[in-house]
Amino acid sequence: PLDVQVVALDWKWLFIYPEQGVATVNELALPVDRPVRFRISASSVMNSFYVPALAGQIYAMPAMETKLHAVLNTAGTYEGFSGNYSGAGFSTMRFRVKGLSEHDFAAWAEAARRAPVRLDRATYLKLERPSEREPVRHYAAVEQGLFDAVVNLCVEPGKMCMRDMMAIDARGGMGLAGIHNVRALEYDKFAGRGTVPFATTAQPMMVAATCVPMKPREQAEEAVKLTSLAPLKGFNLSRPGASSPLLTLAGNTTLSAPRRAS
Structure with missing residues:
Protein backbone atom coordinates (compact mmCIF):
# COMPACT_ATOMS: atom_id res chain seq x y z
CA PRO A 1 0.00 0.00 0.00
CA LEU A 2 0.91 3.65 -0.43
CA ASP A 3 1.40 5.29 2.98
CA VAL A 4 -0.01 8.80 3.41
CA GLN A 5 0.15 10.73 6.68
CA VAL A 6 -2.63 13.29 7.11
CA VAL A 7 -2.75 16.25 9.51
CA ALA A 8 -5.87 18.41 9.82
CA LEU A 9 -4.69 21.97 10.51
CA ASP A 10 -6.60 25.21 11.13
CA TRP A 11 -7.89 25.43 8.35
CA LYS A 12 -6.07 23.40 5.74
CA TRP A 13 -4.86 19.85 5.15
CA LEU A 14 -1.29 18.58 5.24
CA PHE A 15 -0.36 15.35 3.42
CA ILE A 16 3.01 13.66 3.99
CA TYR A 17 4.29 10.89 1.70
CA PRO A 18 7.01 8.99 3.63
CA GLU A 19 7.94 6.71 0.71
CA GLN A 20 8.27 9.58 -1.76
CA GLY A 21 9.78 11.97 0.80
CA VAL A 22 7.48 14.88 -0.11
CA ALA A 23 4.53 16.73 1.43
CA THR A 24 1.66 18.86 0.15
CA VAL A 25 -0.92 21.31 1.44
CA ASN A 26 -4.49 20.99 0.17
CA GLU A 27 -3.60 18.49 -2.57
CA LEU A 28 -3.81 14.72 -2.33
CA ALA A 29 -2.45 12.74 -5.29
CA LEU A 30 -3.09 8.99 -5.44
CA PRO A 31 -2.21 6.30 -7.97
CA VAL A 32 -5.29 4.54 -9.35
CA ASP A 33 -5.91 0.94 -8.25
CA ARG A 34 -3.20 1.01 -5.59
CA PRO A 35 -4.32 0.47 -1.95
CA VAL A 36 -3.70 3.49 0.28
CA ARG A 37 -3.04 3.36 4.02
CA PHE A 38 -3.87 6.69 5.68
CA ARG A 39 -2.57 7.65 9.15
CA ILE A 40 -4.62 10.63 10.31
CA SER A 41 -4.24 13.17 13.12
CA ALA A 42 -4.94 16.84 13.85
CA SER A 43 -3.12 19.84 15.26
CA SER A 44 -5.86 21.32 17.46
CA VAL A 45 -9.59 20.58 17.40
CA MET A 46 -11.31 17.52 15.93
CA ASN A 47 -11.98 17.41 12.20
CA SER A 48 -13.22 14.69 9.86
CA PHE A 49 -11.27 13.48 6.83
CA TYR A 50 -13.75 12.87 4.01
CA VAL A 51 -13.34 12.13 0.30
CA PRO A 52 -16.76 10.96 -0.93
CA ALA A 53 -15.29 9.38 -4.09
CA LEU A 54 -12.73 7.43 -2.08
CA ALA A 55 -14.13 6.10 1.21
CA GLY A 56 -16.23 6.94 4.24
CA GLN A 57 -15.21 9.74 6.58
CA ILE A 58 -13.09 9.19 9.66
CA TYR A 59 -12.21 11.60 12.46
CA ALA A 60 -8.90 13.45 12.76
CA MET A 61 -8.14 14.16 16.42
CA PRO A 62 -5.21 15.82 18.21
CA ALA A 63 -2.85 13.57 20.19
CA MET A 64 -4.45 10.55 18.52
CA GLU A 65 -4.05 8.60 15.29
CA THR A 66 -6.84 7.08 13.23
CA LYS A 67 -6.38 4.85 10.19
CA LEU A 68 -8.25 4.53 6.93
CA HIS A 69 -7.67 1.99 4.14
CA ALA A 70 -8.97 2.85 0.70
CA VAL A 71 -8.37 2.58 -3.03
CA LEU A 72 -9.25 4.93 -5.89
CA ASN A 73 -10.39 3.02 -8.97
CA THR A 74 -10.98 5.77 -11.53
CA ALA A 75 -8.63 8.50 -12.71
CA GLY A 76 -9.86 12.06 -12.37
CA THR A 77 -10.05 15.05 -10.05
CA TYR A 78 -12.17 14.85 -6.91
CA GLU A 79 -12.91 16.90 -3.82
CA GLY A 80 -12.08 16.27 -0.18
CA PHE A 81 -13.09 18.26 2.87
CA SER A 82 -13.71 18.19 6.59
CA GLY A 83 -17.04 16.73 7.65
CA ASN A 84 -16.85 18.10 11.21
CA TYR A 85 -17.23 21.78 12.13
CA SER A 86 -13.96 23.17 13.46
CA GLY A 87 -14.27 26.93 13.66
CA ALA A 88 -14.13 30.07 11.55
CA GLY A 89 -12.35 28.68 8.47
CA PHE A 90 -14.23 25.38 8.33
CA SER A 91 -16.30 26.12 5.21
CA THR A 92 -13.20 26.59 3.02
CA MET A 93 -11.22 23.68 4.53
CA ARG A 94 -11.20 21.72 1.28
CA PHE A 95 -8.55 19.94 -0.75
CA ARG A 96 -8.13 18.61 -4.28
CA VAL A 97 -7.79 14.87 -4.89
CA LYS A 98 -6.00 13.75 -8.08
CA GLY A 99 -6.39 10.17 -9.29
CA LEU A 100 -3.34 9.40 -11.46
CA SER A 101 -1.83 6.49 -13.31
CA GLU A 102 1.29 4.98 -11.76
CA HIS A 103 3.43 6.78 -14.34
CA ASP A 104 1.73 10.13 -13.76
CA PHE A 105 1.92 9.69 -9.98
CA ALA A 106 5.69 9.08 -10.20
CA ALA A 107 6.02 12.22 -12.33
CA TRP A 108 3.93 14.19 -9.81
CA ALA A 109 6.17 13.07 -6.94
CA GLU A 110 9.30 13.97 -8.91
CA ALA A 111 7.92 17.45 -9.59
CA ALA A 112 7.15 17.87 -5.87
CA ARG A 113 10.80 17.08 -5.07
CA ARG A 114 11.79 20.15 -7.07
CA ALA A 115 9.79 22.49 -4.82
CA PRO A 116 11.85 25.35 -3.33
CA VAL A 117 11.11 24.59 0.34
CA ARG A 118 11.30 21.60 2.68
CA LEU A 119 9.01 20.78 5.58
CA ASP A 120 11.02 20.82 8.81
CA ARG A 121 9.73 21.44 12.31
CA ALA A 122 10.14 25.21 12.16
CA THR A 123 8.24 25.36 8.86
CA TYR A 124 5.50 23.14 10.28
CA LEU A 125 5.02 25.40 13.33
CA LYS A 126 4.45 28.36 11.00
CA LEU A 127 2.07 26.33 8.84
CA GLU A 128 0.17 25.20 11.95
CA ARG A 129 -0.98 28.74 12.74
CA PRO A 130 -4.65 29.37 11.82
CA SER A 131 -5.15 30.55 8.22
CA GLU A 132 -7.83 30.26 5.57
CA ARG A 133 -7.98 29.62 1.80
CA GLU A 134 -4.41 28.35 1.63
CA PRO A 135 -3.21 27.66 -1.93
CA VAL A 136 -1.83 24.28 -2.96
CA ARG A 137 1.86 24.01 -2.13
CA HIS A 138 4.52 21.29 -2.28
CA TYR A 139 7.50 20.54 -0.04
CA ALA A 140 10.58 18.92 -1.55
CA ALA A 141 11.52 17.00 1.62
CA VAL A 142 10.11 16.24 5.07
CA GLU A 143 12.00 16.12 8.35
CA GLN A 144 12.29 12.56 9.66
CA GLY A 145 9.67 11.69 12.30
CA LEU A 146 7.60 14.85 11.89
CA PHE A 147 4.20 13.12 11.81
CA ASP A 148 4.96 11.11 14.94
CA ALA A 149 6.03 14.33 16.66
CA VAL A 150 2.69 15.92 15.67
CA VAL A 151 0.75 13.00 17.13
CA ASN A 152 2.86 13.05 20.31
CA LEU A 153 2.58 16.84 20.77
CA CYS A 154 6.32 17.42 20.70
CA VAL A 155 7.10 19.33 17.51
CA GLU A 156 8.36 22.31 19.53
CA PRO A 157 11.97 22.20 20.78
CA GLY A 158 12.17 21.17 24.42
CA LYS A 159 8.82 19.38 24.56
CA MET A 160 8.69 15.90 26.04
CA CYS A 161 6.79 13.58 23.69
CA MET A 162 3.50 12.19 24.94
CA ARG A 163 4.70 8.62 24.42
CA ASP A 164 7.71 9.27 26.69
CA MET A 165 5.52 10.90 29.32
CA MET A 166 3.19 7.90 29.28
CA ALA A 167 6.13 5.50 29.55
CA ILE A 168 7.41 7.39 32.61
CA ASP A 169 3.94 7.36 34.18
CA ALA A 170 3.64 3.62 33.51
CA ARG A 171 6.81 3.09 35.53
CA GLY A 172 5.48 5.05 38.48
CA GLY A 173 6.59 8.58 37.58
CA MET A 174 9.85 10.42 38.07
CA GLY A 175 9.38 11.48 41.68
CA LEU A 176 11.23 14.63 42.72
CA ALA A 177 13.37 14.46 39.58
CA GLY A 178 10.29 15.22 37.50
CA ILE A 179 9.30 18.53 39.06
CA HIS A 180 11.51 20.48 36.66
CA ASN A 181 9.64 19.04 33.66
CA VAL A 182 6.05 19.58 34.78
CA ARG A 183 5.60 23.08 33.33
CA ALA A 184 7.16 21.92 30.06
CA LEU A 185 4.41 19.32 29.62
CA GLU A 186 1.52 21.78 29.32
CA TYR A 187 0.10 21.58 25.82
CA ASP A 188 -2.20 24.60 25.69
CA LYS A 189 -2.32 26.50 22.40
CA PHE A 190 -2.07 29.95 24.01
CA ALA A 191 1.22 29.61 25.89
CA GLY A 192 2.74 26.15 25.81
CA ARG A 193 2.10 25.71 22.08
CA GLY A 194 2.38 28.12 19.18
CA THR A 195 1.67 31.63 20.48
CA VAL A 196 4.82 31.97 22.60
CA PRO A 197 7.97 30.32 21.22
CA PHE A 198 8.72 27.66 23.82
CA ALA A 199 12.49 27.85 23.60
CA THR A 200 12.63 31.65 23.87
CA THR A 201 9.92 32.45 26.43
CA ALA A 202 11.11 34.38 29.47
CA GLN A 203 8.41 32.86 31.67
CA PRO A 204 10.10 30.87 34.45
CA MET A 205 9.41 27.19 34.88
CA MET A 206 7.14 26.24 37.75
CA VAL A 207 5.87 23.11 39.45
CA ALA A 208 2.23 22.63 38.52
CA ALA A 209 1.72 19.49 40.62
CA THR A 210 3.64 16.77 42.36
CA CYS A 211 2.10 13.40 43.19
CA VAL A 212 3.61 11.38 46.04
CA PRO A 213 2.53 7.72 46.38
CA MET A 214 0.61 7.03 49.60
CA LYS A 215 1.09 4.08 51.89
Missing part, protein backbone atom coordinates in the same frame (compact mmCIF):
# COMPACT_ATOMS: atom_id res chain seq x y z
CA PRO A 216 -1.82 1.61 52.17
CA ARG A 217 -2.84 3.00 55.59
CA GLU A 218 -2.91 6.56 54.23
CA GLN A 219 -5.01 5.41 51.27
CA ALA A 220 -7.55 3.85 53.64
CA GLU A 221 -7.73 7.09 55.66
CA GLU A 222 -8.29 9.11 52.49
CA ALA A 223 -11.09 6.74 51.45
CA VAL A 224 -12.83 7.39 54.77
CA LYS A 225 -12.61 11.14 54.22
CA LEU A 226 -14.07 10.86 50.72
CA THR A 227 -17.10 8.91 51.89
CA SER A 228 -18.08 11.50 54.52
CA LEU A 229 -21.52 13.01 53.87
CA ALA A 230 -20.84 16.17 55.87
CA PRO A 231 -21.40 19.44 53.93
CA LEU A 232 -18.19 20.95 52.59
CA LYS A 233 -17.25 24.63 52.65
CA GLY A 234 -14.54 26.20 50.49
CA PHE A 235 -12.45 29.24 51.39
CA ASN A 236 -14.50 32.46 51.19
CA LEU A 237 -17.56 30.63 49.83
CA SER A 238 -21.09 30.57 51.16
CA ARG A 239 -22.32 27.51 52.96
CA PRO A 240 -24.50 25.13 50.94
CA GLY A 241 -28.04 26.41 50.65
CA ALA A 242 -27.02 30.07 50.66
CA SER A 243 -26.74 32.41 47.67
CA SER A 244 -24.00 30.50 45.78
CA PRO A 245 -25.13 27.93 43.19
CA LEU A 246 -24.96 24.37 44.42
CA LEU A 247 -23.65 21.21 42.88
CA THR A 248 -25.63 18.25 44.21
CA LEU A 249 -23.74 15.00 44.54
CA ALA A 250 -24.87 11.47 45.36
CA GLY A 251 -26.72 11.13 48.66
CA ASN A 252 -27.03 14.28 50.76
CA THR A 253 -23.59 15.71 50.01
CA THR A 254 -23.51 19.25 48.58
CA LEU A 255 -20.62 21.36 47.35
CA SER A 256 -20.52 25.11 46.85
CA ALA A 257 -19.72 25.91 43.22
CA PRO A 258 -16.28 27.56 43.02
CA ARG A 259 -15.97 31.15 41.85
CA ARG A 260 -13.91 31.96 38.79
CA ALA A 261 -10.44 33.17 39.71
CA SER A 262 -9.88 36.86 38.98
Whole structure:
Protein backbone atom coordinates (compact mmCIF):
# COMPACT_ATOMS: atom_id res chain seq x y z
CA PRO A 1 0.00 0.00 0.00
CA LEU A 2 0.91 3.65 -0.43
CA ASP A 3 1.40 5.29 2.98
CA VAL A 4 -0.01 8.80 3.41
CA GLN A 5 0.15 10.73 6.68
CA VAL A 6 -2.63 13.29 7.11
CA VAL A 7 -2.75 16.25 9.51
CA ALA A 8 -5.87 18.41 9.82
CA LEU A 9 -4.69 21.97 10.51
CA ASP A 10 -6.60 25.21 11.13
CA TRP A 11 -7.89 25.43 8.35
CA LYS A 12 -6.07 23.40 5.74
CA TRP A 13 -4.86 19.85 5.15
CA LEU A 14 -1.29 18.58 5.24
CA PHE A 15 -0.36 15.35 3.42
CA ILE A 16 3.01 13.66 3.99
CA TYR A 17 4.29 10.89 1.70
CA PRO A 18 7.01 8.99 3.63
CA GLU A 19 7.94 6.71 0.71
CA GLN A 20 8.27 9.58 -1.76
CA GLY A 21 9.78 11.97 0.80
CA VAL A 22 7.48 14.88 -0.11
CA ALA A 23 4.53 16.73 1.43
CA THR A 24 1.66 18.86 0.15
CA VAL A 25 -0.92 21.31 1.44
CA ASN A 26 -4.49 20.99 0.17
CA GLU A 27 -3.60 18.49 -2.57
CA LEU A 28 -3.81 14.72 -2.33
CA ALA A 29 -2.45 12.74 -5.29
CA LEU A 30 -3.09 8.99 -5.44
CA PRO A 31 -2.21 6.30 -7.97
CA VAL A 32 -5.29 4.54 -9.35
CA ASP A 33 -5.91 0.94 -8.25
CA ARG A 34 -3.20 1.01 -5.59
CA PRO A 35 -4.32 0.47 -1.95
CA VAL A 36 -3.70 3.49 0.28
CA ARG A 37 -3.04 3.36 4.02
CA PHE A 38 -3.87 6.69 5.68
CA ARG A 39 -2.57 7.65 9.15
CA ILE A 40 -4.62 10.63 10.31
CA SER A 41 -4.24 13.17 13.12
CA ALA A 42 -4.94 16.84 13.85
CA SER A 43 -3.12 19.84 15.26
CA SER A 44 -5.86 21.32 17.46
CA VAL A 45 -9.59 20.58 17.40
CA MET A 46 -11.31 17.52 15.93
CA ASN A 47 -11.98 17.41 12.20
CA SER A 48 -13.22 14.69 9.86
CA PHE A 49 -11.27 13.48 6.83
CA TYR A 50 -13.75 12.87 4.01
CA VAL A 51 -13.34 12.13 0.30
CA PRO A 52 -16.76 10.96 -0.93
CA ALA A 53 -15.29 9.38 -4.09
CA LEU A 54 -12.73 7.43 -2.08
CA ALA A 55 -14.13 6.10 1.21
CA GLY A 56 -16.23 6.94 4.24
CA GLN A 57 -15.21 9.74 6.58
CA ILE A 58 -13.09 9.19 9.66
CA TYR A 59 -12.21 11.60 12.46
CA ALA A 60 -8.90 13.45 12.76
CA MET A 61 -8.14 14.16 16.42
CA PRO A 62 -5.21 15.82 18.21
CA ALA A 63 -2.85 13.57 20.19
CA MET A 64 -4.45 10.55 18.52
CA GLU A 65 -4.05 8.60 15.29
CA THR A 66 -6.84 7.08 13.23
CA LYS A 67 -6.38 4.85 10.19
CA LEU A 68 -8.25 4.53 6.93
CA HIS A 69 -7.67 1.99 4.14
CA ALA A 70 -8.97 2.85 0.70
CA VAL A 71 -8.37 2.58 -3.03
CA LEU A 72 -9.25 4.93 -5.89
CA ASN A 73 -10.39 3.02 -8.97
CA THR A 74 -10.98 5.77 -11.53
CA ALA A 75 -8.63 8.50 -12.71
CA GLY A 76 -9.86 12.06 -12.37
CA THR A 77 -10.05 15.05 -10.05
CA TYR A 78 -12.17 14.85 -6.91
CA GLU A 79 -12.91 16.90 -3.82
CA GLY A 80 -12.08 16.27 -0.18
CA PHE A 81 -13.09 18.26 2.87
CA SER A 82 -13.71 18.19 6.59
CA GLY A 83 -17.04 16.73 7.65
CA ASN A 84 -16.85 18.10 11.21
CA TYR A 85 -17.23 21.78 12.13
CA SER A 86 -13.96 23.17 13.46
CA GLY A 87 -14.27 26.93 13.66
CA ALA A 88 -14.13 30.07 11.55
CA GLY A 89 -12.35 28.68 8.47
CA PHE A 90 -14.23 25.38 8.33
CA SER A 91 -16.30 26.12 5.21
CA THR A 92 -13.20 26.59 3.02
CA MET A 93 -11.22 23.68 4.53
CA ARG A 94 -11.20 21.72 1.28
CA PHE A 95 -8.55 19.94 -0.75
CA ARG A 96 -8.13 18.61 -4.28
CA VAL A 97 -7.79 14.87 -4.89
CA LYS A 98 -6.00 13.75 -8.08
CA GLY A 99 -6.39 10.17 -9.29
CA LEU A 100 -3.34 9.40 -11.46
CA SER A 101 -1.83 6.49 -13.31
CA GLU A 102 1.29 4.98 -11.76
CA HIS A 103 3.43 6.78 -14.34
CA ASP A 104 1.73 10.13 -13.76
CA PHE A 105 1.92 9.69 -9.98
CA ALA A 106 5.69 9.08 -10.20
CA ALA A 107 6.02 12.22 -12.33
CA TRP A 108 3.93 14.19 -9.81
CA ALA A 109 6.17 13.07 -6.94
CA GLU A 110 9.30 13.97 -8.91
CA ALA A 111 7.92 17.45 -9.59
CA ALA A 112 7.15 17.87 -5.87
CA ARG A 113 10.80 17.08 -5.07
CA ARG A 114 11.79 20.15 -7.07
CA ALA A 115 9.79 22.49 -4.82
CA PRO A 116 11.85 25.35 -3.33
CA VAL A 117 11.11 24.59 0.34
CA ARG A 118 11.30 21.60 2.68
CA LEU A 119 9.01 20.78 5.58
CA ASP A 120 11.02 20.82 8.81
CA ARG A 121 9.73 21.44 12.31
CA ALA A 122 10.14 25.21 12.16
CA THR A 123 8.24 25.36 8.86
CA TYR A 124 5.50 23.14 10.28
CA LEU A 125 5.02 25.40 13.33
CA LYS A 126 4.45 28.36 11.00
CA LEU A 127 2.07 26.33 8.84
CA GLU A 128 0.17 25.20 11.95
CA ARG A 129 -0.98 28.74 12.74
CA PRO A 130 -4.65 29.37 11.82
CA SER A 131 -5.15 30.55 8.22
CA GLU A 132 -7.83 30.26 5.57
CA ARG A 133 -7.98 29.62 1.80
CA GLU A 134 -4.41 28.35 1.63
CA PRO A 135 -3.21 27.66 -1.93
CA VAL A 136 -1.83 24.28 -2.96
CA ARG A 137 1.86 24.01 -2.13
CA HIS A 138 4.52 21.29 -2.28
CA TYR A 139 7.50 20.54 -0.04
CA ALA A 140 10.58 18.92 -1.55
CA ALA A 141 11.52 17.00 1.62
CA VAL A 142 10.11 16.24 5.07
CA GLU A 143 12.00 16.12 8.35
CA GLN A 144 12.29 12.56 9.66
CA GLY A 145 9.67 11.69 12.30
CA LEU A 146 7.60 14.85 11.89
CA PHE A 147 4.20 13.12 11.81
CA ASP A 148 4.96 11.11 14.94
CA ALA A 149 6.03 14.33 16.66
CA VAL A 150 2.69 15.92 15.67
CA VAL A 151 0.75 13.00 17.13
CA ASN A 152 2.86 13.05 20.31
CA LEU A 153 2.58 16.84 20.77
CA CYS A 154 6.32 17.42 20.70
CA VAL A 155 7.10 19.33 17.51
CA GLU A 156 8.36 22.31 19.53
CA PRO A 157 11.97 22.20 20.78
CA GLY A 158 12.17 21.17 24.42
CA LYS A 159 8.82 19.38 24.56
CA MET A 160 8.69 15.90 26.04
CA CYS A 161 6.79 13.58 23.69
CA MET A 162 3.50 12.19 24.94
CA ARG A 163 4.70 8.62 24.42
CA ASP A 164 7.71 9.27 26.69
CA MET A 165 5.52 10.90 29.32
CA MET A 166 3.19 7.90 29.28
CA ALA A 167 6.13 5.50 29.55
CA ILE A 168 7.41 7.39 32.61
CA ASP A 169 3.94 7.36 34.18
CA ALA A 170 3.64 3.62 33.51
CA ARG A 171 6.81 3.09 35.53
CA GLY A 172 5.48 5.05 38.48
CA GLY A 173 6.59 8.58 37.58
CA MET A 174 9.85 10.42 38.07
CA GLY A 175 9.38 11.48 41.68
CA LEU A 176 11.23 14.63 42.72
CA ALA A 177 13.37 14.46 39.58
CA GLY A 178 10.29 15.22 37.50
CA ILE A 179 9.30 18.53 39.06
CA HIS A 180 11.51 20.48 36.66
CA ASN A 181 9.64 19.04 33.66
CA VAL A 182 6.05 19.58 34.78
CA ARG A 183 5.60 23.08 33.33
CA ALA A 184 7.16 21.92 30.06
CA LEU A 185 4.41 19.32 29.62
CA GLU A 186 1.52 21.78 29.32
CA TYR A 187 0.10 21.58 25.82
CA ASP A 188 -2.20 24.60 25.69
CA LYS A 189 -2.32 26.50 22.40
CA PHE A 190 -2.07 29.95 24.01
CA ALA A 191 1.22 29.61 25.89
CA GLY A 192 2.74 26.15 25.81
CA ARG A 193 2.10 25.71 22.08
CA GLY A 194 2.38 28.12 19.18
CA THR A 195 1.67 31.63 20.48
CA VAL A 196 4.82 31.97 22.60
CA PRO A 197 7.97 30.32 21.22
CA PHE A 198 8.72 27.66 23.82
CA ALA A 199 12.49 27.85 23.60
CA THR A 200 12.63 31.65 23.87
CA THR A 201 9.92 32.45 26.43
CA ALA A 202 11.11 34.38 29.47
CA GLN A 203 8.41 32.86 31.67
CA PRO A 204 10.10 30.87 34.45
CA MET A 205 9.41 27.19 34.88
CA MET A 206 7.14 26.24 37.75
CA VAL A 207 5.87 23.11 39.45
CA ALA A 208 2.23 22.63 38.52
CA ALA A 209 1.72 19.49 40.62
CA THR A 210 3.64 16.77 42.36
CA CYS A 211 2.10 13.40 43.19
CA VAL A 212 3.61 11.38 46.04
CA PRO A 213 2.53 7.72 46.38
CA MET A 214 0.61 7.03 49.60
CA LYS A 215 1.09 4.08 51.89
CA PRO A 216 -1.82 1.61 52.17
CA ARG A 217 -2.84 3.00 55.59
CA GLU A 218 -2.91 6.56 54.23
CA GLN A 219 -5.01 5.41 51.27
CA ALA A 220 -7.55 3.85 53.64
CA GLU A 221 -7.73 7.09 55.66
CA GLU A 222 -8.29 9.11 52.49
CA ALA A 223 -11.09 6.74 51.45
CA VAL A 224 -12.83 7.39 54.77
CA LYS A 225 -12.61 11.14 54.22
CA LEU A 226 -14.07 10.86 50.72
CA THR A 227 -17.10 8.91 51.89
CA SER A 228 -18.08 11.50 54.52
CA LEU A 229 -21.52 13.01 53.87
CA ALA A 230 -20.84 16.17 55.87
CA PRO A 231 -21.40 19.44 53.93
CA LEU A 232 -18.19 20.95 52.59
CA LYS A 233 -17.25 24.63 52.65
CA GLY A 234 -14.54 26.20 50.49
CA PHE A 235 -12.45 29.24 51.39
CA ASN A 236 -14.50 32.46 51.19
CA LEU A 237 -17.56 30.63 49.83
CA SER A 238 -21.09 30.57 51.16
CA ARG A 239 -22.32 27.51 52.96
CA PRO A 240 -24.50 25.13 50.94
CA GLY A 241 -28.04 26.41 50.65
CA ALA A 242 -27.02 30.07 50.66
CA SER A 243 -26.74 32.41 47.67
CA SER A 244 -24.00 30.50 45.78
CA PRO A 245 -25.13 27.93 43.19
CA LEU A 246 -24.96 24.37 44.42
CA LEU A 247 -23.65 21.21 42.88
CA THR A 248 -25.63 18.25 44.21
CA LEU A 249 -23.74 15.00 44.54
CA ALA A 250 -24.87 11.47 45.36
CA GLY A 251 -26.72 11.13 48.66
CA ASN A 252 -27.03 14.28 50.76
CA THR A 253 -23.59 15.71 50.01
CA THR A 254 -23.51 19.25 48.58
CA LEU A 255 -20.62 21.36 47.35
CA SER A 256 -20.52 25.11 46.85
CA ALA A 257 -19.72 25.91 43.22
CA PRO A 258 -16.28 27.56 43.02
CA ARG A 259 -15.97 31.15 41.85
CA ARG A 260 -13.91 31.96 38.79
CA ALA A 261 -10.44 33.17 39.71
CA SER A 262 -9.88 36.86 38.98
